[in-house]
Amino acid sequence: MNPAKPDSPRRSARGEAARQRLMDAAVRVLDRVGFHQMRIKDVTHEAGVATGLFYHYFKDLRQLVDEVLDAHIAEFEAVDVIEREVSKGDWFNRLRAHYEICVRVHAEHPGIMRCIAQFSADDPVFRERWKRSFNRRLDLLVEVFPYVFPDCRLSTPEVELLVHGLSGVGKELMAEYYIDRDPVLRQVELSQEAMAEWLAALLYRGLFACNPPAEQLRHAQQILTIRRN
Incomplete structure (x- = not known):
């Protein structure tokens, strides 16, 4: 990736606002067309600024989009922010909080x-x-696996294998539901909140081999009935 140089001159508040306007416009354009179909004039038109202004802040489209993606990746990595309202040991709501941001970005910015x-x-x-x-x-x-499951006999490499395997829960579904808008999947209309809860419940079941606490469910109660006697 090609982030802006750290020693670039300090910009005025007006300059920062113009730069942010271009980044916000790039997101809206990307939501309509792919990067390879995107043009600088598409971004500047969307931002309502002259094309020449673009080069005051970015050397090319790739730098602009790199910075846009960096900003969104930073959101995924902001664990303290994501989990700020989650109590210690509340694993279902911890999983749900992470899915909420993933679902939001897929839904609002495919x-x-x-x-x-x-x-x-x-x-x-x-x-x-x-x-x-x-x-x-x-x-x-x-890292916390041995503390959550103190009786587990898996080695660290085996835990990593397990966690990576379970981490795929929902990735393909979110892509097909929000990006490809698969008509079969879209027959089930779910709010962002409901989708995040469904995915968190599925991952919770895979990780803990049991249902999440019923009192914490607002949208995915049907999942509690999926069990063998």
């Missing part, structure tokens, strides 16, 4: 997630950046 997938396929450097970010979040669960 172009961002589409662009992440495109860059991951085309750019080895970006692919490694995204992989590190994803693994950093998984490592938080790997």
